[in-house]
Amino acid sequence: MKVRTDAKRDEILEIARGVFLELGYERASMAEISTRVGGSKATLYGYFPSKDALFLAIVNRLAEQYVLPATERLEQSLDEDPRVALQRFGEQFLTFISDAEAVAAYRVVVSEAAHSDIGESFYESGPKRTVESVARYLEGAMDRKHLRRADPAIAAQHLLALLAHGEPWHQYFLRKAPSPTRAQIKRIVERALDVFLNGYKS
Structure with a gap:
């Protein structure tokens, strides 16, 4: 054997x-x-x-290499100014999801989700875990009164939506546009945090 x-x-x-x-x-x-x-x-x-299992293993490996370290560091940053911690996380997160390889993988998941379990598996191992991790950080920030009290899971979804869908979504996911530069990512995250923190400031 x-x-x-x-x-x-x-x-x-x-x-x-x-x-x-x-x-x-x-x-x-x-x-x-x-x-x-x-x-x-x-x-x-x-x-x-199966091919689905192999593809998801590749996607999960990318997430473990790039997203997991970012969320782990975020959860360890409760003593920092939330603006600083979330800016760093946002730049790491947006850099990953706008990378050409990550965009290609996401497009595959969306196209296959209607007729296989790949969408559900991807959600459970990727976006769901990211939301849960960010929610834990936000709950800690709320406990420290850095942010107003609210449902941390909903707040996490608001933050991630602003980062991923607020500006770059159509440009980088639906068009053949180049990945944003580091300077562009920095400004996108800054503007997303302006909106998020204005809504959730203590």
């Missing part, structure tokens, strides 16, 4: 990521991925039971 290893799993994820980016979700096949990995389809299915 072949032994599964983290190194092999990582290799599969990296190769599969390239295949999805090159061919798109529809044209990418487990057969093509297994060929490029250099093993059998049985080996590939031993790590990932």
Whole structure:
């Protein structure tokens, strides 16, 4: 019996990521991925039971590399000025979601959500966890009277909506526009926080 290893799993994820980016979700096949990995389809299915599962593993890996560190640092920043902590988080978050690879992955999820479980799985492992983490930070800020008392989960959704959908949504997700520059991201986050903090200031 072949032994599964983290190194092999990582290799599969990296190769599969390239295949999805090159061919798109529809044209990418487990057969093509297994060929490029250099093993059998049985080996590939031993790590990932379906193309959906493999794709979601790639998306989750990106989130763990970029979003998770940002939310963890935010939750550890309760002693900072909320404006400073949220500006840093907002820039990290927007940098990730406006990256070309993240945009491509999101488009795939939206297109597949109507006829598979990929949308639900993506929501549970990605957006839901982000909202919960930001809500914990906001609840702590409310406890310290840095922000007015409100439902922290709703406040988190308001903040993330301002960051992700307030300005860049149509430009970066629905058009073939280049990713925003660091300077543009900084200004987008500043304007989003102007609105958010004006509504939630203590």
